[in-house]
Amino acid sequence: MHRVNDGHAPFLPGASSPIARLVEAFHRLPGIGPKSAQRLAYHILRAPEAEAQELADALVEVKRSIVFCAQCQNLTSRTPCDICSDGSRDHHSICVVEEPLDVLAIERTGGFGGVYHVLHGVISPADGVGPEDLKIGELLARLRDVETEVSEIIVATNPNLEGEATAMYLARLLRPLGIRVTRLARGLPAGADLEYADDVTLSRALEFRQEVQ
């Protein structure tokens, strides 16, 4: 049994205590194990009340005010989102990504001036996710309803089995509509080592090789 010695020693709370509830809540977050959950909970306990209140408010507000953008399905506080309502962006090309975080990753590169569509997942039968569980119907409805004609769909799903299946499924639906469907190039990452590259990556890297500038 732990003894309280300096005011914040980790004595073991009962399962129904507020501390246990907080630990349990943190534990449910992705990537947080039982030890990290305890550490976070006791950090909150020691922090000033204002800081805890700020965290609580932020959590409640994010759930209340964040909605899906009616166009790109990204998470946003207003719809259409900043990217979709930005007239300086190229609305002829749509980059399709799996998750909202992928939008941030591509935006960080500064190399894409078009707009996005977030699928919120990827076709993954092993995890029970089929095409009907993604925002694919929304993408097609968007193509039907928008005024600007879309000339290219860039499928930026991850280069794995599920991402490939999703990309090919989208291409099969979109090609008959006369829209150019492209896929992110696949090759060696920066800092890679040829010796350890897998066969698929290496053969794709060879296939899509480019002239040295």
Next chain:
Amino acid sequence: MPGRVPRVVRTPAIVLRHRRLGEADRIVTLLTPGRGKIDVIAKGVLRARSRMAGHLEPLTLVEVVLAHGRSMDVVTQAQTIDAFPAAHDDLDRLSAAMYLLELADRITVEHADAEGLHDLLHVALVRLARGDGQQVVTRTFELALLDATGFRPELTACLRCSMPVAAEAAWWAPAEGGVMCASCARAHQDAQPIDATALRVLRAFQTQTYEEAGRIRLTDELAARMEQAMHALMRAVVERDLKSAQFVSAARRARVAGEGIEAAIDAARDTAGDDEE
């Protein structure tokens, strides 16, 4: 206490699926010839510079080196033997391959001896990747898998009264594991009439060699009927919906959707699919 020397095993394996474990690790489900289906830990594969990640994707035949771990073995090396690249180039072949992987995964129990299964799956994936008809590959794999796991379906005699059933008069009872005669089927709610040609071809697939089966010409319609019957049977055997079976059907619907955006929307939104009907 001196640590025990880790026992190291080198084995070929087919990667069936993986799931995330913590920040950068994965639990990878492998089908091996010697030890059946096993879950192993692959450390650090979610990091961009991982040397193993590309080798441990589903639909890859790899050679792995496994170190004995406390609850699960840990992958220390992985080298692709065959990534079945041609199976990745076409949606119908890819969805069929995903279906084979899910079937092999769902029908096996961890650590159960599965020497035959590894070889069955490997052969089927090789055939898919070299461009054999996916319907023939899938149906013969299903039937062989059912044989190997003790679920061989009864396709010729009634499951109730054991009398031989003519293909024209047969009813399909997936939950019972095969066909019934019309009079026995009347008392059985789940039984459905089955297309006579579809049943004849399934019978042929069950008894003939793969090469003989491959010579049978299948129209799209016939293939779809056989697929529907076998998907229902497999669903009954594994006692759950097979999402990949629905995806195989969704991919086909997208192919035959026809022109125009409304057709595409219908194809994408038709969640029930012909599997469920």
